[in-house]
Amino acid sequence: MTKSETVAAYMLRCDPTLRRQPQMLTALVYLAHGWHLAVTGAPLYGEQTYAKAEGPVPGGLIRFRRLMRPWSAGSRTPRLTSRRTPR
Secondary structure, three states, rough: OOOHHHHHHHHHHHHHHHHHHHHHHHHHHHHHHHHHHHOOOOOOEEEOOOEEEEEEEHHHHHHHHHOHHHHOOOOOOOOOOOOOOOO
């Protein structure tokens, strides 16, 4: 049985833009788990799924999502941008 981190890493290799959307990646991993369970009758991963405010999160992805934050990829502080136009 695979881990949810392995499924997420595979999805990131297929579509690197998911790195900027951790909630979307989590949802796709959870949906893949549901599809696999429905088609084969066996779970895709054996981790517990937790109910969070942003939706269901597989246990292995809680730490994985923290590592995906933009400031953990090498920069020391988060990059803040303003969308306001100067007057």
